[in-house]
Amino acid sequence: MTTPSASATAMHLSLTVLLVNAFTDNGSGGNPAGVVLDAPDLTCEQKTDIARQVGYSETAFVQTGSDADFHVEFYTPEGEVDFCGHATVATFSAMRDQGHLQPGHYTQKTKAGILGIEIETDVVRMEQALPQTRPGPAVDSVCRALGIPEAAIRDTQLPIEIISTGLPDILVPVASGYLSRLQPNFQHLAECSRNFEAIGFHVFELGEDEMITAHCRNFAPLYGIDEEAATGSGNGALSCYLAKHCYPGKTQFRFEQGLAMGSPSSIEAALEYSCQSITRVMVQGKATIIGQRDITYA
Structure with missing residues (x-):
């Protein structure tokens, strides 16, 4: 993956957030999510502030993992949540469409556990925790x-x-x-x-x-x-x-x-x-x- 554009000005940094519609129906509709690939180390307050600026219900922050392929954190404008389905679909669809991942099987570590991901050419399939x-x-x-x-x-x-x-x-x-x-x-x-x-x-x-x-x-x-x-x-x-x-x-x-x-x-x-x-x-x-x-x- 390519590191998001992060630059320092006097007291501020910047990064690029991808905007992705997930669960679209025939190419329209869906629920938008923000996706930050190769997320830098950020505090909970910074991630909440970024999610608030993006303005969507959830923004995902993605890092390469050690005990799973990726570590993914999900933030609403009010704070962190353990998991988000539509932001997961958005995240792995974006990594596929930008050429970072090929179709195949991957894992993501979330606060809901380590969950499996299956990427196909036009669909992302995600494992969820047992009910x-x-x-x-x-x-x-x-x-x-x-x-x-x-x-x-x-x-x-x-x-x-x-x-x-x-x-x-x-x-x-x-x-x-x-x-x-x-x-x-x-x-x-x-x-x-x-x-x-x-x-x-x-x-x-x-x-x-x-x-x-x-x-x-x-x-x-x-x-x-x-x-x-x-x-x-x-x-x-x-x-x-x-x-x-x-x-x-x-x-x-x-x-x-x-x-x-x-x-x-x-x-x-x-x-x-x-x-x-x-x-x-x-x-x-x-x-x-x-x-x-x-x-x-x-």
């Missing part, structure tokens, strides 16, 4: 935060659960027709996320045909993200939820997200099993470099 599940908040509090009647959730006869395949999301099922009618109260969503030690809410309604398993929206205002157009970790968790409650033994999932934001995105997930237990979680998508920014920091 960890715990009870979610009560229906009434979730409905108040989302601005919907309780029947919108109760009619699904599905539970609210918190599942993590790298980041803990509150998974919320809603009946058909309600996903587009949400009126989220971001303060209440942030408070509930904090109280339940979750990143945010991943709200879904089941698809009406085999083409799309579920339609989704994701809210993480606790981390400065009101809504995201595509979330790899949230949909990895959702595939595990659906395999448990709706489609036992199902191996392939396709999720649509971002429609409410005018940025429709496509996320695919795959599960492997042994003795009816999930043994591997993989999420894949496409990405496109849309530009770059030179960021100055102290």
Whole structure:
């Protein structure tokens, strides 16, 4: 890889951030992430400041690793998170498209563990942590935060659960027709996320045909993200939820997200099993470099 442009002026340094749309659908839509290749040694405060200047939900900082091929850190404008799916797809797609990596198998070390990466000519497939599940908040509090009647959730006869395949999301099922009618109260969503030690809410309604398993929206205002157009970790968790409650033994999932934001995105997930237990979680998508920014920091 080529070291980002880093130069010192009186009291400041600069570096180049690649801007990458991840989980695009037919070349459009997707969720943008910042990617800093060959990241210099930076403090948490500096990385948070850079992420804030980039202005996307997450920015990835990449270094060559010793115990894995790469060490990758993920920062929101509010601080570090353990893992980010769309920024992972953005990172390894960018390294492939800039000629730093060839299609093949790699590993990345994150705060969610050392995870496998498979690069193909147009797709990046990433391994996620095995699911960890715990009870979610009560229906009434979730409905108040989302601005919907309780029947919108109760009619699904599905539970609210918190599942993590790298980041803990509150998974919320809603009946058909309600996903587009949400009126989220971001303060209440942030408070509930904090109280339940979750990143945010991943709200879904089941698809009406085999083409799309579920339609989704994701809210993480606790981390400065009101809504995201595509979330790899949230949909990895959702595939595990659906395999448990709706489609036992199902191996392939396709999720649509971002429609409410005018940025429709496509996320695919795959599960492997042994003795009816999930043994591997993989999420894949496409990405496109849309530009770059030179960021100055102290």
